[in-house]
Amino acid sequence: MTIGLWRSSQLLEKPRVNEEPKPIAITLSSGAIEPIPLTRKLDNRKVELGKKLFNEPKLSKDNTISCASCHGLDTGGTDQLQFSRGVNNALGVVNTPTVFNSEFNFRMHWNGVVTTLEEQVDKPVYSERVMASSWPEVVSKLQKSPEYTSLFAKIYDDRINSDNIKDSIATYERSLYTPNSRFDKFLRGEPNALTSEEQEGYSRFKAYGCVSCHQGINIGGNLFQTFGLFGNYFEDRGEITKADLGRFNVTGNEEDRYKFRVSSLRNIEKTPPYFHDGTAETLEEAVELMGKYQLGRQLSEEDIQLIVKFLKTLTGEYQGRPL
Ligand code: HEC
Numbered sequence: 156m157t158i159g160l161w162r163s164s165q166l167l168e169k170p171r172v173n174e175e176p177k178p179i180a181i182t183l184s185s186g187a188i189e190p191i192p193l194t195r196k197l198d199n200r201k202v203e204l205g206k207k208l209f210n211e212p213k214l215s216k217d218n219t220i221s222c223a224s225c226h227g228l229d230t231g232g233t234d235q236l237q238f239s240r241g242v243n244n245a246l247g248v249v250n251t252p253t254v255f256n257s258e259f260n261f262r263m264h265w266n267g268v269v270t271t272l273e274e275q276v277d278k279p280v281y282s283e284r285v286m287a288s289s290w291p292e293v294v295s296k297l298q299k300s301p302e303y304t305s306l307f308a309k310i311y312d313d314r315i316n317s318d319n320i321k322d323s324i325a326t327y328e329r330s331l332y333t334p335n336s337r338f339d340k341f342l343r344g345e346p347n348a349l350t351s352e353e354q355e356g357y358s359r360f361k362a363y364g365c366v367s368c369h370q371g372i373n374i375g376g377n378l379f380q381t382f383g384l385f386g387n388y389f390e391d392r393g394e395i396t397k398a399d400l401g402r403f404n405v406t407g408n409e410e411d412r413y414k415f416r417v418s419s420l421r422n423i424e425k426t427p428p429y430f431h432d433g434t435a436e437t438l439e440e441a442v443e444l445m446g447k448y449q450l451g452r453q454l455s456e457e458d459i460q461l462i463v464k465f466l467k468t469l470t471g472e473y474q475g476r477p478l
C-alpha cells in the first residue's frame with residue numbers, strides 16, 4: 156500500500172535508530188509491517204531526568220498528578236480506564252493512549268493535533284482536565300529544588316526551562332520502545348515464533364484488509380481514517396460528543412469529520428478498553444466492531460478468535476522484560 160511505502164521511505168531517509176534501515180522489499184513482503192529496532196542510541200542522562208519528570212506530581216497545579224498517573228508502565232503505558240481523571244478529579248473526554256512506542260506514530264493524539272513528542276508535553280501540562288498548570292508555575296516549583304537544579308545544570312547550559320523539560324521528557328519517551336514481540340521475531344525470520352493458529356490469524360488480518368490501515372512499524376499510527384467507513388458507528392453508539400468529530404476539530408474540513416489516527420496495535424492486549432471513546436471492553440469486541448464498521452464484514456467467531464490470538468503476539472519487551 157502506497158502510504159505504507161511512503162512511511163517506510165521516510166524511515167529510510169531519517170533513521171532515528173542505530174540500526175541499518177530495512178530494504179523496502181522486505182517491508183513489502185511482510186505486508187508493510189516492520190519490526191521495532193532492538194536497540195537505539197539515546198542520551199542516558201536525559202532519559203533518567205525525563206523519567207524523574209514523568210513521575211513528578213509537581214508538573215500539576217496541585218501537585219497530585221504526574222504523567223505516570225495516567226500512563227502507568229505496568230499497565231501498558233495507560234491506566235486501563237475508559238477515561239482518566241486529572242487535577243480536581245476532572246474526567247477526560249477520550250481514552251488515554253499508550254506512551255509506549257509513541258515516537259513511531261506519525262502524529263500524536265487521536266486526532267493528530269500534535270506532531271512531535273516535545274510539543275506534546277505542553278498539552279497535559281496546560282489542559283484543565285489533566286494537570287491544569289503552566290510552564291512558569293512548573294519551572295518555578297522545580298527551581299526551588301536543589302536536586303533538580305543540579306540535575307539540569309549537568310545536562311543543559313541554560314538549566315531549568317520549559318524547552319529543557321520537554322526535551323528530557325521526550326527523550327525518556329523515546330526510550331519507551333518495546334522490541335522483540337513474538338510477531339517481530341516471526342518477521343525477522345523465526346517461523347516458529349508464532350503457532351499455526353497465530354499465523355492463521357495474521358493471514359486473516361491481511362486477507363480481510365486490516366493491514367491496509369494497521370501497518371508500518373507501529374502496525375498503525377501512520378495514517379488517518381474515518382471511523383465508520385461502513386455503517387454509522389457514531390449513530391449506532393449514540394450521544395455524539397465533540398471529541399467524536401476527530402480530525403475535524405483540528406482542520407475544520409468536512410471530509411475530516413469522524414476521522415481518527417489509525418491506532419497502533421502493538422501491546423494492544425495490555426491497553427483495554429479500546430477506541431477513542433473507550434467503549435470496547437475486550438479485544439474480541441474491538442475486532443468485531445472493526446470488521447463491521449471498517450471492512451463492512453461480519454467476522455465469524457473463529458475469525459475473531461484467530462485474529463485476537465495474532466494480536467496477542469504483538470506484545471513486546473520493555474528493558475528486556477515482557478510488558
Ligand atoms: C489525566 C490523565 C493524563 C495525564 C496526567 C497525562 N496524560 Fe498523556 N494522554 C492522556 C490522554 C487522554 C491522551 C489523549 C489525548 C487526545 O488524544 O486528545 C494522552 C496522550 C498522550 C500522548 C500521545 C500518545 C499518542 O500516541 O497519541 C503522549 C506522548 C502523552 N500523553 C504523554 C504524556 C506526558 C509526557 C504527560 C505528563 C507531562 C502526560 N501524558 C500526562 C492522558 C493523560
Ligand code: HEC
Pocket residue numbers: 360363364365366367368369379380381382384415416417418419420423426428429430431432438441442445446449450462
Ligand atoms: C479503514 C481503516 C481500518 C481498517 C480496515 C481497520 N481498522 Fe482498526 N482502527 C482504525 C481506526 C481509525 C481506529 C481508531 C478508531 C477510534 O477509536 O477512533 C482503529 C482502532 C482499532 C483497534 C483499537 C485500538 C485501540 O487502541 O483502542 C483495534 C483493536 C483494531 N483497530 C483492530 C483492527 C482489526 C483486527 C481490523 C481488521 C478486522 C481493523 N482494525 C481494520 C482503522 C481501521
